Amino acid sequence: MSVTVYINFNGxxxxxxxxxxxxxxxxxxxxxxxxxxxxxxxxxxxxxxxxLVMNTSLNINGSTIMFSDVLPDMSFTKGNxxxxxxxxxxxxxxxxxxxxxxENGKIDMELQExxxxxxxxxxxxxxxxxxxxxxxxxxxx
Numbered sequence: 211m212s213v214t215v216y217i218n219f220n221g222x223x224x225x226x227x228x229x230x231x232x233x234x235x236x237x238x239x240x241x242x243x244x245x246x247x248x249x250x251x252x253x254x255x256x257x258x259x260x261x262l263v264m265n266t267s268l269n270i271n272g273s274t275i276m277f278s279d280v281l282p283d284m285s286f287t288k289g290n291x292x293x294x295x296x297x298x299x300x301x302x303x304x305x306x307x308x309x310x311x312x313e314n315g316k317i318d319m320e321l322q323e324x325x326x327x328x329x330x331x332x333x334x335x336x337x338x339x340x341x342x343x344x345x346x347x348x349x350x351x
Contacts, residue, residue: 211298214267216276216342218291223263223279230268230275239266244281248325256282293332293340299347301329308343311335 219226224241231238245260262279276295280286298304308321314336321331321343329345 211296211300211303212274214274214276214295214297216278216293216295216340218286218293219263219277219279220286220288220291221262221279223266223277227263227266227268227277230270234268234270236268236270239268239277241266244279258282290338293342295342295344297344297346299345301345304329304331304343304345308333311341311343 227239227241230236241263242265243260244255244262244264247255247264249255259281262281263277265276265278267274267276280291296304296307298307305321308331312333312335316334318332318334318340319330321329324330327345328347330343332340332342334340
């Protein structure tokens with residue numbers, strides 16, 4: 211199991227990660243944009259969102275930091291834009307931790323299969339900390 215910090219930006223993730231890559235002298239990251247998502251007719255993506263960064267990461271001195279832009283219709287509060295990602299190769303562990311963390315908290319996205327993971331979900335715990343739980347075994351969903 212590993213824990214990773216995840217930082218959200220309000221449309222300037224591409225600029226921020228390029229800056230951090232330069233500061234920490236690491237490679238520029240591979241960017242996955244919202245436009246790379248498989249189309250979903252139930253949730254059409256606004257044109258202005260397609261170039262926003264959905265996910266990227268940098269390896270900074272042996273630690274992985276993940277980044278993304280929030281979608282235009284999502285709330286963004288500078289200073290509260292960090293979540294913790296828990297990656298595990300055990301679905302049972304993810305389910306157990308998700309259940310425990312969600313007690314007296316708020317589930318934002320139920321555990322479910324996504325196009326990048328066989329099990330993924332998000333929640334905000336009772337203390338206001340945002341968590342992303344992700345099944346990671348080296349293969350995509």
